[in-house]
Amino acid sequence: MRQHHHNGDEEFVTIVGGDAEEIGRAFQAEGLADKDFTIVHRIGRHRFAMAPGRDVGSLLDGSALVAATYTRRGR
Numbered sequence: 115m116r117q118h119h120h121n122g123d124e125e126f127v128t129i130v131g132g133d134a135e136e137i138g139r140a141f142q143a144e145g146l147a148d149k150d151f152t153i154v155h156r157i158g159r160h161r162f163a164m165a166p167g168r169d170v171g172s173l174l175d176g177s178a179l180v181a182a183t184y185t186r187r188g189r
Contacts, residue, residue, distance in 0.1 A: 123187065124186070124187055124188060126183055127184045128183045129141060130179050131180060133180060134182075137157055146184055150187075151185065152185065154183040155182075155183065157182040159180055160180065
C-alpha cells in the first residue's frame with residue numbers, strides 16, 4: 115500500500131490486490147475507516163504506468179490486479 119499526499123490538504127491511499135474482497139480486507143486491517151478514509155471511485159481493474167526512468171517491474175509482476183483509492187481531507 116502506498117500513501118500519497120496532494121497539496122497538503124488531502125491524503126490518498128491506493129490498495130492493490132487480486133480482487134475486491136482482498137482490497138476490502140486490507141482496508142479493514144489498516145483501520146482506514148476509523149481514520150476517516152473514504153473511497154474515491156469504485157474498485158476496478160487498473161493499468162499502471164510509471165514515469166520515465168522508473169522500473170514498473172519492481173512493483174508489479176504482470177499479474178491481473180484491481181485497485182481502489184481512498185482519500186481523507188487534511189486535518
